[in-house]
Amino acid sequence: MTLDVEDMEKRRVMLIVSYDGTNYNGWAYQPADNVITIEGLLNDAIHAATGEDIKVIGASRTDAGVHAYGNIAVFDTCSSIPPDRFSFVINHLLPEDVRIVSSRQVPGDFHPRHCDTRKTYEYRFLNSKEEVPTKRLYTYHMNIPMDEKRMLEASAYFLGEHDFTSFCNVNSQAESHVRIIYDLHVTRIGDEVIISITGNGFLYNMVRIIAGTLMQVGIGKKEPKDMADIIQAKDRGKAGPTAPANGLFLIGYKYPDGTFEM
Amino acid sequence: MTLDVEDMEKRRVMLIVSYDGTNYNGWAYQPADNVITIEGLLNDAIHAATGEDIKVIGASRTDAGVHAYGNIAVFDTCSSIPPDRFSFVINHLLPEDVRIVSSRQVPGDFHPRHCDTRKTYEYRFLNSKEEVPTKRLYTYHMNIPMDEKRMLEASAYFLGEHDFTSFCNVNSQAESHVRIIYDLHVTRIGDEVIISITGNGFLYNMVRIIAGTLMQVGIGKKEPKDMADIIQAKDRGKAGPTAPANGLFLIGYKYPDGTFEM
Numbered sequence: 001m002t003l004d005v006e007d008m009e010k011r012r013v014m015l016i017v018s019y020d021g022t023n024y025n026g027w028a029y030q031p032a033d034n035v036i037t038i039e040g041l042l043n044d045a046i047h048a049a050t051g052e053d054i055k056v057i058g059a060s061r062t063d064a065g066v067h068a069y070g071n072i073a074v075f076d077t078c079s080s081i082p083p084d085r086f087s088f089v090i091n092h093l094l095p096e097d098v099r100i101v102s103s104r105q106v107p108g109d110f111h112p113r114h115c116d117t118r119k120t121y122e123y124r125f126l127n128s129k130e131e132v133p134t135k136r137l138y139t140y141h142m143n144i145p146m147d148e149k150r151m152l153e154a155s156a157y158f159l160g161e162h163d164f165t166s167f168c169n170v171n172s173q174a175e176s177h178v179r180i181i182y183d184l185h186v187t188r189i190g191d192e193v194i195i196s197i198t199g200n201g202f203l204y205n206m207v208r209i210i211a212g213t214l215m216q217v218g219i220g221k222k223e224p225k226d227m228a229d230i231i232q233a234k235d236r237g238k239a240g241p242t243a244p245a246n247g248l249f250l251i252g253y254k255y256p257d258g259t260f261e262m
Numbered sequence: 263m264t265l266d267v268e269d270m271e272k273r274r275v276m277l278i279v280s281y282d283g284t285n286y287n288g289w290a291y292q293p294a295d296n297v298i299t300i301e302g303l304l305n306d307a308i309h310a311a312t313g314e315d316i317k318v319i320g321a322s323r324t325d326a327g328v329h330a331y332g333n334i335a336v337f338d339t340c341s342s343i344p345p346d347r348f349s350f351v352i353n354h355l356l357p358e359d360v361r362i363v364s365s366r367q368v369p370g371d372f373h374p375r376h377c378d379t380r381k382t383y384e385y386r387f388l389n390s391k392e393e394v395p396t397k398r399l400y401t402y403h404m405n406i407p408m409d410e411k412r413m414l415e416a417s418a419y420f421l422g423e424h425d426f427t428s429f430c431n432v433n434s435q436a437e438s439h440v441r442i443i444y445d446l447h448v449t450r451i452g453d454e455v456i457i458s459i460t461g462n463g464f465l466y467n468m469v470r471i472i473a474g475t476l477m478q479v480g481i482g483k484k485e486p487k488d489m490a491d492i493i494q495a496k497d498r499g500k501a502g503p504t505a506p507a508n509g510l511f512l513i514g515y516k517y518p519d520g521t522f523e524m
Contacts, residue, residue, distance in 0.1 A: 018392070018393075018394060018395055018396075019395050020395040020396045020398070067395075067396050069394070069396075096393070096395070096398055097395045097398065098395060099392060099393050099394075099395050101392045102392075130280070130361060130363045130364075131280075131358070131361050132280060132331070132361075133280055133281050133282035133329075133358070133359045133360060133361055134280075134282045134329050134399075134400055134511075136282070136358055136359065137396075138396055249396075
């Protein structure tokens with residue numbers, strides 16, 4: 001038996017990344033000074049650990065202020081650090097509001113965006129008369145009572161395959177606006193109303209526009225049945241507002257082999 | 263009928279104050295520059311609103327980093343601002359991580375510390391293998407599995423009237439260390455283990471030392487029955503560590519008339 005030197009030299013490593021987005025300008029690297037991004041932090045930390053110039057590939061380029069429990073980054077390395085030890089090593093080189101939950105080797109052709117995945121996001125409202133300071137960074141405060149049953153009724157219209165142009169930022173450069181939503185539900189836990197949505201992919205601002213539209217249903221500004229017309233219209237102007245970034249959490253990914261990363 | 267000018271001129275107003283303690287040096291005013299406290303912020307905001315030099319009296323002088331849903335501040339004012347409108351006015355003059363939940367007039371002899379109240383605190387652990395960045399400011403992370411049933415068993419020993427010297431910072435200047443605990447329970451909600459404790463008052467660091475001791479029971483370092491000996495010993499050295507400030511929340515107060523402020 002001989003060792004395959006090629007395999008020893010270059011390995012693709014996957015990181016599961018959890019972060020508080022409050023202090024960052026989103027995921028995607030930006031060259032400007034004083035613009036700190038999650039991707040930039042990871043590149044710097046991996047460089048510090050391995051000496052290699054590495055640019056990670058992210059699964060989801062979350063906007064400024066958006067949080068994640070399980071975003072994904074992959075990179076190729078010749079480092080001798082065992083793949084499952086990278087989480088430990090890199091965590092010492094990252095600020096405490098960015099944590100590598102786990103790391104492992106993946107096949108060399110694995111690409112976090114070019115494969116069949118299911119992605120889950122949550123959007124959280126604080127539905128209370130008064131603001132709650134300790135929740136201000138992680139919820140969107142709505143002081144008008146929200147009826148989560150109406151919101152759940154409305155959510156059924158989104159399930160399945162649709163053209164989601166009405167729920168897409170007009171600056172989107174996506175070739176197609178057709179996406180599949182596998183699951184969308186709305187629950188209340190105390191004074192929080194939580195929208196959970198799973199799909200095969202989401203357009204620019206899509207989850208936040210769906211959240212803003214369901215919010216309008218919750219406070220009685222729209223009817224659940226209006227959702228059919230809004231989707232049909234393929235017109236961003238028909239849907240509700242884009243809910244603020246700080247209520248949004250990227251929960252995790254489910255890959256075809258059934259593994260759920262978060 | 264004549265108006266009582268004296269009453270019109272001076273009124274005692276109570277504020278219910280909610281805050282994220284992360285960015286503050288605790289409740290109690292400190293004269294040093296660059297030391298920002300909740301009490302100092304309130305004094306400044308009330309001065310800006312009324313023109314009066316006012317020093318609020320707080321119900322609980324929470325430590326740096328401790329959070330509150332319902333701390334209480336009272337002050338006397340000759341301002342024409344209606345008492346129940348103070349919350350609205352002052353909120354415009356405070357940073358977003360400090361909010362006045364409500365305000366109202368109270369009797370002129372009402373003192374938030376010199377009366378028979380029940381005070382409730384919560385202490386929150388994040389009991390998970392990995393840290394969660396969005397919870398880092400509001401929980402204490404413990405990566406060893408905690409058995410909340412053992413903790414609940416231990417909590418029974420604290421109920422009732424005891425000398426809590428073992429659970430009091432050695433620098434305490436309290437004349438008596440006897441306090442009554444009316445309720446103490448431990449629950450798990452997902453990956454959070456929450457201690458809720460209600461008493462007629464708490465010594466310096468008492469809740470955090472009880473939390474640190476129950477944590478040791480949870481991870482198997484102490485037995486539930488050890489609590490009896492620790493209380494009996496009246497020796498700070500016998501109890502567990504002082505759990506960090508960021509997991510502690512002052513929930514609210516219950517006054518003899520049954521009103522619960524939070």
